[in-house]
Amino acid sequence: MDRSKETVSTLGRMPSTRRHWSRAALFTGVGLLLAGCANNAPQDIFEPKGENAKKIDTLQRPVFYIAGIVALIVIGIVGYAMWKFRDRGQDIPEQSHGNPKLEIALTILPAIILAAISVPTVISVFELDKKTDTECIINVTGQQWWWEYDYATGQCGDVKIDKPIVTAGELVIPEKTNVLLRITSRDVIHSYWIPALNGKRDAVPGRLHTLRMQADQPGIYTGQCTEFCGLSHARMRQAAVALTTSDFQQWVDNQLKEYVAPEAGSLAAEGEAVFTANCSKCHQVNDLKNADGSPVLSDPDLYVVSGVAPNLSHLMNRTAFAGWTFDLLTEECRTALWTAKPADFGAMYLKGVTPECFNEVALRDWLRNPPAMKPMFVDPNNLSSTGGKYRGMPNLNLKPDQIDQLIAYLLGRN
Amino acid sequence: MFTTGSKLFLGATALSTVSAIVFGASVGGSAGMLGTIGLISVAVVFAFIAGINLFTRDGNVSATEADVERNTAAAQAGVGRSMWPLAAALGSAGLVVGAVSKPVVFKVSFVILLAAAAEWMVQGFSERVSADPKYNEGIRKRLLHPLEFPLLAAVGAIVFIYSFSRIMLNIDKDAGRWVFMVIGAIITAAGFIFAAKRGMGKSTAAGIITVGALALVGVGIASAVSGQHPIEEHPEITSAVCLGTASEAQIEEIDTKASQSVAAKSNVLANVHLTSDEQLYALNTGIGYVQYHEIMVPQSNTVHVMFHNDSAEPRRLTIHLGTFKAADGTEGSEEADCTTAVEKGGTAFLTFKITKSQLASTTPYRLTVPGVEDQEIKLLVP
Numbered sequence: 001m002d003r004s005k006e007t008v009s010t011l012g013r014m015p016s017t018r019r020h021w022s023r024a025a026l027f028t029g030v031g032l033l034l035a036g037c038a039n040n041a042p043q044d045i046f047e048p049k050g051e052n053a054k055k056i057d058t059l060q061r062p063v064f065y066i067a068g069i070v071a072l073i074v075i076g077i078v079g080y081a082m083w084k085f086r087d088r089g090q091d092i093p094e095q096s097h098g099n100p101k102l103e104i105a106l107t108i109l110p111a112i113i114l115a116a117i118s119v120p121t122v123i124s125v126f127e128l129d130k131k132t133d134t135e136c137i138i139n140v141t142g143q144q145w146w147w148e149y150d151y152a153t154g155q156c157g158d159v160k161i162d163k164p165i166v167t168a169g170e171l172v173i174p175e176k177t178n179v180l181l182r183i184t185s186r187d188v189i190h191s192y193w194i195p196a197l198n199g200k201r202d203a204v205p206g207r208l209h210t211l212r213m214q215a216d217q218p219g220i221y222t223g224q225c226t227e228f229c230g231l232s233h234a235r236m237r238q239a240a241v242a243l244t245t246s247d248f249q250q251w252v253d254n255q256l257k258e259y260v261a262p263e264a265g266s267l268a269a270e271g272e273a274v275f276t277a278n279c280s281k282c283h284q285v286n287d288l289k290n291a292d293g294s295p296v297l298s299d300p301d302l303y304v305v306s307g308v309a310p311n312l313s314h315l316m317n318r319t320a321f322a323g324w325t326f327d328l329l330t331e332e333c334r335t336a337l338w339t340a341k342p343a344d345f346g347a348m349y350l351k352g353v354t355p356e357c358f359n360e361v362a363l364r365d366w367l368r369n370p371p372a373m374k375p376m377f378v379d380p381n382n383l384s385s386t387g388g389k390y391r392g393m394p395n396l397n398l399k400p401d402q403i404d405q406l407i408a409y410l411l412g413r414n
Numbered sequence: 415m416f417t418t419g420s421k422l423f424l425g426a427t428a429l430s431t432v433s434a435i436v437f438g439a440s441v442g443g444s445a446g447m448l449g450t451i452g453l454i455s456v457a458v459v460f461a462f463i464a465g466i467n468l469f470t471r472d473g474n475v476s477a478t479e480a481d482v483e484r485n486t487a488a489a490q491a492g493v494g495r496s497m498w499p500l501a502a503a504l505g506s507a508g509l510v511v512g513a514v515s516k517p518v519v520f521k522v523s524f525v526i527l528l529a530a531a532a533e534w535m536v537q538g539f540s541e542r543v544s545a546d547p548k549y550n551e552g553i554r555k556r557l558l559h560p561l562e563f564p565l566l567a568a569v570g571a572i573v574f575i576y577s578f579s580r581i582m583l584n585i586d587k588d589a590g591r592w593v594f595m596v597i598g599a600i601i602t603a604a605g606f607i608f609a610a611k612r613g614m615g616k617s618t619a620a621g622i623i624t625v626g627a628l629a630l631v632g633v634g635i636a637s638a639v640s641g642q643h644p645i646e647e648h649p650e651i652t653s654a655v656c657l658g659t660a661s662e663a664q665i666e667e668i669d670t671k672a673s674q675s676v677a678a679k680s681n682v683l684a685n686v687h688l689t690s691d692e693q694l695y696a697l698n699t700g701i702g703y704v705q706y707h708e709i710m711v712p713q714s715n716t717v718h719v720m721f722h723n724d725s726a727e728p729r730r731l732t733i734h735l736g737t738f739k740a741a742d743g744t745e746g747s748e749e750a751d752c753t754t755a756v757e758k759g760g761t762a763f764l765t766f767k768i769t770k771s772q773l774a775s776t777t778p779y780r781l782t783v784p785g786v787e788d789q790e791i792k793l794l795v796p
């Protein structure tokens with residue numbers, strides 16, 4: 001490049017460092033603006049998909065517009081003043097201070113705006129806290145670094161749940177039903193948020209906070225933990241899946257169906273033995289039996305700080321694992337599910353992870369070395385601060401053929 | 415002849431030379447080699463700086479103007495006697511004593527030494543800022559008062575609070591109330607008097623405060639020496655009491671003395687009611703209109719339930735926490751926890767955490783009210 005020319009041309013305008021800054025600012029601004037236009041943004045707060053989120057939206061939009069107009073006016077006036085009265089070597093004008101009329105007006109005007117905004121705000125706050133129309137309650141518990149859902153027995157919308165259901169990562173609810181989440185934590189503070197369905201609610205150990213959930217139609221709505229909770233906070237995600245009543249009934253039936261042991265002599269049967277020996281001390285698979293017919297019971301409270309590990313009975317009925325960060329579905333199948341029409345969604349979701357759609361690589365990597373995929377507090381030589389317990393899943397140093405067997409076994413957990 | 419600066423650096427040169435010799439003679443190997451070279455280098459550097467100081471006459475007095483030497487700031491004698499060398503000596507001694515006795519002595523001495531060093535340095539500096547002692551004193555205050563006042567105030571507050579807390583720990587509960595009120599009243603009254611009597615001399619006020627402070631510290635020390643009044647522990651609620659197998663006396667003791675905790679109602683998993691005709695049911699938080707006889711409790715969650723007694727008798731809510739085999743395989747006995755007995759219309763709070771699946775226990779997890787038959791709320795722990 002011809003340096004001399006550039007120097008000459010910049011001399012007349014602005015110093016080159018200042019030009020760098022303005023260029024950077026321009027790029028950042030345009031970048032931010034374009035990011036707002038992304039069409040593949042499932043956590044867009046301006047796209048409510050349920051009654052509660054719509055209430056928030058109706059409240060925030062006018063506020064956003066009013067604030068935007070106020071901002072434009074202020075920026076405009078400041079910009080105008082900066083331009084009009086810029087330093088051109090003129091004399092310093094007469095200095096004055098204070099203008100009571102203007103100041104009173106500029107105090108009263110925002111006060112009126114805020115007072116006006118506060119009316120719908122307070123109404124919405126109370127509406128969003130309503131509990132008298134609950135049709136289903138689900139316990140939601142956060143821990144480092146995943147969410148557990150415990151379905152209470154009793155009615156959930158039009159579906160009756162006879163036995164408790166325990167699952168992880170993916171919340172499944174009936175559509176058009178007022179679900180009340182009862183949120184708490186087993187270790188540090190987390191925060192539950194599905195932007196398309198409602199605002200955030202903190203999960204605080206020892207406290208029970210409630211959050212309404214309602215989805216207008218079947219679909220998958222994603223979210224993430226929004227309270228910094230340590231090492232893998234960024235990998236603590238979640239989703240809510242809404243199904244029609246009949247599909248939800250099917251999902252519940254499937255969660256409560258009897259355990260089907262793999263066929264004797266199969267690879268999966270070998271996997272069952274490997275699972276019982278290596279995994280069942282932390283993970284529960286409902287109704288799994290020892291050779292003598294006694295139930296295999298997990299003791300996660302002895303090994304994990306939070307006292308639990310994900311229930312794996314129906315792992316293959318979820319679409320992602322480990323804090324809902326890694327896909328159990330191949331990219332193709334996931335895209336098909338995520339973009340499915342509401343009418344087709346339920347049937348597709350209930351199929352679970354089929355062998356054709358199984359994203360085996362991720363689960364294999366996980367079994368080979370979990371902390372390499374997701375940072376966790378699991379160095380066996382460095383657990384003195386937790387009394388020997390893990391925060392997360394340790395590397396179990398499994399052999400390749402054990403992993404093959406486990407994969408075959410887990411693929412049957414649907 | 416020798417200027418002030420050069421004397422300092424000549425001394426440092428001598429010290430490092432001696433150290434180099436001693437070190438070199440006593441420590442062998444490559445460490446000794448390296449150390450000696452280092453110390454010699456230090457000596458050379460100090461000698462060099464001493465030379466420069468000599469040559470430039472410390473850089474502040476022209477060698478030709480002899481009388482300037484007497485009038486410069488640096489040539490002034492220190493104004494006041496200083497307490498800081500003494501404090502520093504005390505601190506150093508304390509450091510040594512602390513090193514072999516108690517760590518707290520070491521820490522306190524270290525703080526004293528640091529404070530003395532800072533004060534001494536600033537005093538030394540400020541006394542030579544100019545030839546005007548008044549101005550110099552002003553400089554010292556300007557530098558140190560923003561540090562000294564808050565620190566002294568903090569120390570004063572700590573001594574005050576500590577003395578007061580020793581007094582309160584020494585006297586018994588009922589006397590404590592009175593002492594609190596009386597001291598509070600005295601302080602308030604003193605405040606009023608100070609505010610009202612404008613004409614009061616500075617020293618009178620200071621005198622009164624000093625006497626008060628000394629009295630407080632004196633009584634505080636006396637109280638600390640005589641020790642604390644006995645503190646009665648809350649008795650631990652036992653399974654036997656909750657299951658109704660303990661003796662009358664033990665049950666009575668728990669009901670009158672066990673600690674009762676109450677927290678916000680919105681945080682409970684369920685409200686458990688015992689009706690006037692002794693029926694037990696639960697209202698699951700979130701669904702107020704269904705009476706539940708089983709509630710799901712997530713494993714390893716700390717949960718709270720609120721017990722409401724509407725029956726005529728005083729009743730407690732007992733949680734049955736299961737029966738487990740001991741590590742050596744022997745059968746265990748049922749574990750339980752409970753609230754204290756509450757009167758009709760009363761409420762009590764029960765907090766628990768169940769870490770094992772129901773299948774691990776040979777007896778069911780449930781809530782019951784001892785004395786009320788055939789009523790229970792199942793706790794489902796999958």
Ligand SMILES: [Cu+2]
Nearest residue numbers: 190225229236
């Ligand atoms: Cu979190």
